[in-house]
Amino acid sequence: MFDTLPVAIYTCDHQGYVTSYNKAAVDLWGREPELGKDLWCGSWKIFWPDGRPMSLDECPMARTLKEGVALVGEEILISCPDGLLKNVLPSPVPLFDHSGRLTGAINTLMDVTAQRLGEKKQAMLAAIIEHSEDAIVSKTLNGDITSWNQGAEKLFGYTEQEMLGKHISILIPKDRMAEEDLIIERVKSDKSIAHFETIRITKDGLEVPISLTVSPIRDGKGRIIGASKIARDISVQKLSEAQLQKLYEDIQALNSKKDEFIGMASHELKTPVTSIDAFLQLVQRSQLLEQRDKELVSKARTQVGRLTSLIADLLDVTKIQTGKMAYTFTGFDFTGVLKEVIEVMQQNHPSHQISLYSDIDMLHVFADKQRIEQVVINLISNAIRYAPNTHEMVIRQSVNDQYLKLSVQDFGPGIDPSEQAEIFSRFYQVKRSNGNASGLGIGLYISREIVDRHQGRIWVESTPGEGATFSFELPLMRETKII
Template identity: 50%
Template sequence: MSSQSVDARNGDVGHINTRQSNKEQAPSMAMDVNVQHVLEALPEPIYLTDASGRITFYNSAAVKMWGVRPEIGKSEFCGSWKLYWPDGTPLPHDECPMALALKEGRSNRGMEAIAERPDGTRIPFMAFPTPLFDADGTLSGAVNMLVDLTERIDLDEAAQRFAAIVQSSDDAILAKDLNGIINSWNGGAERLFGYTATEAIGKPVTMLIPLDRHNEETDILGRIRRGERIDHYETIRRRKDGSLVEISLSVSPIRNREGRVIGASKIARDITERRRAEEQQHLLIREMDHRVKNLFTLASSVVALSARSASTPAELAGAVRERLSALAQAHALTVPSTSEATGRTERATMLHRLIGTILAPYDNCADDRQPRAIIAGPDIPIGGAAVTSFALLLHEFATNAAKYGALSNSEGVVDISCQEDADRFILTWTERGGPPVDRRTDGDGFGTVLGKATVRSQLGGEIVRDWKPEGLSIRLVVARDRLGGQ
């Protein structure tokens, strides 16, 4: 029986060369055909060569990897179009793993290389060439199995990308087993909690949890064991230095290949700044609500005060217009100016001007009468946040005086005394001529709370109210270095 080979043009699968000289060789031939069928059915690329390296057989999986059908009995060592080492340098066919195995007469398994198809596609693979010897120990050929590494390399690259993302994340990302022992720790966790990976890995995650919250970990592990995910759970954790930090915590189960839960991954995000922003937002909303209500009250007071001295509707309209305009001017002093080049910039003004602007709407006296507000003492520049702080305080003083105190009738007067004392500045607000005072405490209204918070946190001072029978007296002490004037 003649030998059979592959025609590269018609795509027939090549067969192991066989010879049959008599009937006794028929069973051997049948066995060879069965082997060919087995090799053809295998999903991995497999090919055989003779002792000189010429290819004598290859299966369909090899053709799929190579993208070409080598010529049986002529193509040598490997059927690929071109070969490269893993670093991309060219690999001659006579130096490939199969060639080395034949030259050395021993298995040369696990070497990696890259096969290039005619269309330019490159396939990384691992080779497992094994020399074949006959009964006399003479080298008769070799068999090689190729393992496509594309998927593994893709997975490795994906894992490396994922690891890089995890390590560079600003969020704290860590993993633990089902006993709560930390087994991975990224840079974000080190920055948030203060422990290095060496200090954290192998330690119980409870080292991050305040004593009064240890029950949280028990609940979390219980839910993880049931395969549940925990999203954006807000809690408190303890840093290495003992300080507490508010975090948003997400916890997900980690499963093995069989789908069994073997641990948990945690992502912790510092929400301290968000909390502060929320608190500031709530304060601003309350302030806005308070200011809007005060504006209505103030507008009503302006109209009522103006009506007492106005003899005609035109005079009343003019007086109200002028006083509301003065309020708008006072508001303008508290708003920072903007510039396209520099963004927000601070606005500075003189304290006496600010006081006069804030109180102008209430100064409804005739030309022959003294002003409703009398300012005495040194004038000083103020800028930055101090402008807003003083404007809010003075506006609060004036609004309350218009509601309940000296500015609520036409006879009342406010004396404002300014005094410098080393590193402090003292402003004294004294009301007289108003209705009898029957209020004895600061109370807990928004104006009082805002006043104390503003003076202490922004102006570094204190505020004291004295409810005298003849009128309210307010003593405001602030730090000079907080006034921001140049």
């Protein structure tokens, strides 16, 4: 019977030698003592509660045998042979014969390791809760407050004494009382609430925005008996969000005014530029001009043409930003349009050799002819502008069952990889080798918009020093015919 008891028990004679022990004692010590040889106890090593080594003659059993009195409540630490430390509460009691002579003692050892570990964790948790910057509050399922930390006092202005036992509704605005019912229902259903943004009222009557996290509280049997709430003040975050929103709205307003100005200025410029070109045409036709003057007028008209193209691009940017860029989809021969564009560009830039590689004689597509032609012109113009020291350009046209693909390859300085992702952005300017930017950065932006509206895609492939290839694909629609 002695050996089957779940509590560790052992005995010693009046000299302190261990005379008996049960299985629970062996499990506690991690070893079996030698009867008649081990003194005072069977522990491998003994320590005071603060970790200092304890000599055998200072252990509770030794003191009981020396003093002839029972010792109660003096906790010790023991070390097993494998190094495991355990908190033990011994209760040694002296044994006497009928004549009152001390014959030995019996000691009961209670393993309180788990209890002490739990107490440490509880103390640590309590310290964390008490000194947390967040408000941490616990309440019953009826809403009565049962704990209130310093963070809650700092956030809401109430002391712990003022709030314990009070109902949580004291913090809730009248128009948000229904939130508490929903929270309690979720807690009762064993569900947590994470980062719920709401409003609560301070002692001074101020409304403060908070982020609320709620979790169920259980008793020792696992039953839900309440809820813990962690409230974080998000006033600064909300203020920052409001400021960012206002900044965004201000930027949008400025962008709108900018686009409006660009559109208005472009419209105002379009008429006089058209008039200038008309007057130059009249002058160019005059029979009185000498050859040198005719060349100057021709150059002037070329520059007016560039200005006209720039104004048209600026107008297109405004239309894109305001969603007013119109498209007219019709059927036309894409190959024919491509050849016409190449012919015109070749005439205007005789210093460049533009080569077309395509085995397609006719390719009827369904798209906006003017806009697709605009994309092709823009890609060829860029290849000439950004590769001025080369005299060759290759254009490839191909088609498969789903897409038409056109590529324009130059042999210029190429584009740095860091710029390739941004090159189709509005007003993005590619840096030249001398560090200067070129162009207004709107041609490729417009081209991407046009290709996107045709449900296609446009991209660039380039290795610095080896040129660049700009390509776009357009999906072949049911109206498309290949000959």
